[in-house]
Structures are given as C-alpha cells and as structure tokens.
Amino acid sequence: MNNGMKVEFSRHNIGMEEKEAVFACLDSIFLTTGSVVSQFEKEFARYLNLKYAVGLNSCTAALHLALLALGIKKGDEIITTPLTFIATPNAILYTGAKPVFVDVEKGTGLLDHNKIAKAITKKTKAILPVHLYGQMCDMKAIKKICGKKKISIIEDAAHCIEGRRDGVAPGELGDIACFSFYATKNITCGEGGAIATNREDLADQIKCLRTHGMSKSAADRYVGRYQHWDMEALGWKYNMSNIDASLLLNQLQKIEHFLKRREEICSQYEQAFRSHPGIKLLDIYRQSRSARHLFTILVDPKKRDEILWKLQEKNIGVAVNYRALHLLSYYRSEFGFKRGMFPMAEYVGDATISLPLYPKLDNREVEYVIKSVKEAVKS
Numbered sequence: 356m357n358n359g360m361k362v363e364f365s366r367h368n369i370g371m372e373e374k375e376a377v378f379a380c381l382d383s384i385f386l387t388t389g390s391v392v393s394q395f396e397k398e399f400a401r402y403l404n405l406k407y408a409v410g411l412n413s414c415t416a417a418l419h420l421a422l423l424a425l426g427i428k429k430g431d432e433i434i435t436t437p438l439t440f441i442a443t444p445n446a447i448l449y450t451g452a453k454p455v456f457v458d459v460e461k462g463t464g465l466l467d468h469n470k471i472a473k474a475i476t477k478k479t480k481a482i483l484p485v486h487l488y489g490q491m492c493d494m495k496a497i498k499k500i501c502g503k504k505k506i507s508i509i510e511d512a513a514h515c516i517e518g519r520r521d522g523v524a525p526g527e528l529g530d531i532a533c534f535s536f537y538a539t540k541n542i543t544c545g546e547g548g549a550i551a552t553n554r555e556d557l558a559d560q561i562k563c564l565r566t567h568g569m570s571k572s573a574a575d576r577y578v579g580r581y582q583h584w585d586m587e588a589l590g591w592k593y594n595m596s597n598i599d600a601s602l603l604l605n606q607l608q609k610i611e612h613f614l615k616r617r618e619e620i621c622s623q624y625e626q627a628f629r630s631h632p633g634i635k636l637l638d639i640y641r642q643s644r645s646a647r648h649l650f651t652i653l654v655d656p657k658k659r660d661e662i663l664w665k666l667q668e669k670n671i672g673v674a675v676n677y678r679a680l681h682l683l684s685y686y687r688s689e690f691g692f693k694r695g696m697f698p699m700a701e702y703v704g705d706a707t708i709s710l711p712l713y714p715k716l717d718n719r720e721v722e723y724v725i726k727s728v729k730e731a732v733k734s
C-alpha cells in the first residue's frame with residue numbers, strides 16, 4: 356500500500372567533510388575543548404554577526420549558564436512561554452528562579468508580547484522568549500518592554516540560527532542567545548550547544564562556568580610551563596569538545612544550503628495544505644526569514660492523536676512540538692497549573708503535528724507525506 360516507503364521524522368546530514376574532520380581531530384593530541392572549538396566559536400559568532408560565542412555541550416547548559424551569568428537566583432521570576440521544550444523552564448528551575456508562563460499568539464505559537472507587561476512583577480529579572488519552529492519572536496517589541504525596566508533578555512534560539520525578523524538576528528537585541536546542536540536540530544554534532552552575545556562580560560563568565568569555574572582551561576594548561584589554576588566560582592561541566600566542533604565547523608559551512616532545501620519542502624507542504632479542509636497552518640511574518648526548523652500542521656484536537664497514529668502506520672515519522680508544558684505532571688503539582696490557564700498554548704499543543712522536514716527528504720517522500728496526511732485527516 357505504501358510501496359515500502361518509510362519516511363523518518365529526522366535524518367542528520369553528516370557528510371564526508373565532517374567525517375574527515377573528525378578523523379583529523381582523532382589523529383591530533385587534543386580531543387577536548389581546544390583550538391577547533393575556538394575556531395567554531397569565531398565562525399559561529401561571525402555567522403550571527405555577534406561578537407562572541409561560547410561552545411557548550413547542550414542548549415540546556417547554555418540556558419542554565421546564561422541565566423547564571425545574568426545573576427538569576429532563587430526568588431527571581433523569569434517570564435517565558437509554555438509552548439516550548441521542557442529544557443527552557445527546567446533551566447530556570449536549576450537556578451532556583453520561578454518560570455512565569457505567558458500565553459502565546461494563536462496565529463504563530465510565539466510568546467505573545469502583548470501579554471508580557473501584565474506578568475511583570477518586582478521579582479521579574481528576565482524574559483526568555485523562544486523562537487519557535489524557526490520563526491523569531493518580535494524582539495523589537497520585547498526589547499521595548501524590557502529596556503525601561505532593566506529586565507534581561509535571554510533568547511532560546513534552539514530552533515533559530517538562520518532566522519531574522521525586521522532585520523534583527525537572534526542575540527542582537529537580547530543580552531544573550533542560546534543554541535542547540537542536538538541530533539535533530541538544523542546543524543548537529545549529536546549533542547551540543549552554544550551561547551552567542553555582544554556582551555564580553557557574559558561570554559567571559561560562561562567560558563569560566565563551563566568548566567567548573569576553573570581559572571585556566573585545559574588548552575591554557577596544555578601550553579607552556581606548568582601553572583596552578585584556581586577555582587573562581589562554582590561552575591559546571593558543560594564544555595564542548597574538539598570532536599564536536601570538528602563536525603560543527605563543517606555543518607556551519609552548509610547551513611544556508613540546508614535551509615534552502617527545507618524552504619523548498621515547506622513551500623510544497625504549504626501549497627498542499629494551505630486551503631485543505633481539516634488542516635490549519637501557522638502564520639509566517641512577511642518581514643522575516645524563518646529558520647524553518649519544524650513544519651507543523653494544526654488539526655482538530657479531538658482527532659489529533661488518531662491522525663498521528665495513522666501517519667505512523669503509513670511509516671511516516673511524526674512528533675508533537677509541543678504539548679503545553681504547564682499541563683505536565685511536574686509543573687501541575689509543583690505550581691498548581693490547570694487546564695484553561697494558557698488557552699492558546701493549550702490549543703496549539705492539542706492540535707499540532709510536526710511533519711518530516713530535513714534536507715535529505717526527497718520529492719517522492721514529500722509527496723508521500725502530503726498524500727498520507729490528506730488521507731489521515733479525511734478518514
């Protein structure tokens with residue numbers, strides 16, 4: 356019935372160049388954080404047109420250290436969205452601060468900046484917008500809200516390296532942006548992350564905090580005469596290795612090329628689903644470039660799970676990004692959240708289905724996904 360077709364939800368795009376770079380790294384003396392990481396940091400910052408980047412082992416680590424570097428601590432409140440991966444509010448909890456959810460826009464699923472002002476209290480120290488699915492939040496509006504009140508901005512840009520909005524890049528108006536190189540992200544080394552910022556003080560602190568707060572990194576200690584190191588602050592073990600950076604340097608070279616193919620696939624999906632009964636699509640802002648990380652459709656919430664299963668039966672990999680986080684057991688019991696508190700996030704969370712979207716997807720596979728989705732929605 357499906358001609359043996361199997362369409363994975365995600366497939367990485369590690370090519371020969373990446374493999375050769377990893378071999379070269381393995382033949383070198385230095386596997387941990389060293390010159391390859393420094394080179395990646397330089398090129399990643401240059402791609403974003405920001406001054407500094409720091410390589411880490413995940414975006415979760417990036418969010419945690421970004422919050423710490425901005426002085427976030429117990430008792431503080433951080434405004435964020437309930438429609439994101441759990442890493443976002445969990446990183447807030449690691450610092451002892453409290454995540455304060457603000458509902459999303461129905462049309463885009465992005466944090467609704469018009470609802471931020473009402474959630475601000477004396478304890479609000481930062482806002483953590485998430486550039487969901489690759490589309491940036493309205494950073495100009497968010498900056499305007501925060502500017503007067505001395506509220507920091509940390510951007511969760513795990514979905515959005517390539518995105519821009521109103522000419523603004525991730526990390527440009529915020530104090531710091533956090534990125535992921537997890538296996539399914541737009542560029543990957545399996546597990547990895549980074550921060551990027553124009554603030555030297557934040558970059559310096561995070562470099563120190565990523566290896567236990569040690570005053571000298573392994574690379575510093577390797578060159579020249581032995582020197583004692585000191586511990587200046589309580590840090591974590593969140594550094595990126597040269598092996599990861601070898602992969603990422605080559606992935607970064609291809610980032611625009613990858614995006615172009617995902618854009619083609621998105622326009623095929625959009626054409627097929629735009630006015631199809633039973634399917635709704637999210638809005639994309641005109642004055643923006645989406646990083647096109649995930650392609651989602653919205654269906655009748657009562658039928659969503661059944662449609663998911665039908666697509667799986669047709670050997671199509673699907674996902675849900677994301678069910679509204681305030682409804683997960685831990686957040687319900689810890690904070691007393693209930694259904695009805697963030698209705699737009701709940702609606703998207705109950706209606707959304709993510710379809711396969713990656714450069715290796717060929718046109719035959721895209722057509723098979725389209726046909727199967729239409730069948731699954733109809734029945």
Ligand SMILES: *Cc1c(COP(=O)(O)O)cnc(C)c1O
Pocket residue numbers: 412413414415416439440442443485511513514534535536537547548
């Ligand atoms: C993937 C993801 C993260 C976490 O990234 P890791 O590198 O896996 O820690 C954080 N936020 C969002 C929105 C993500 O999609």
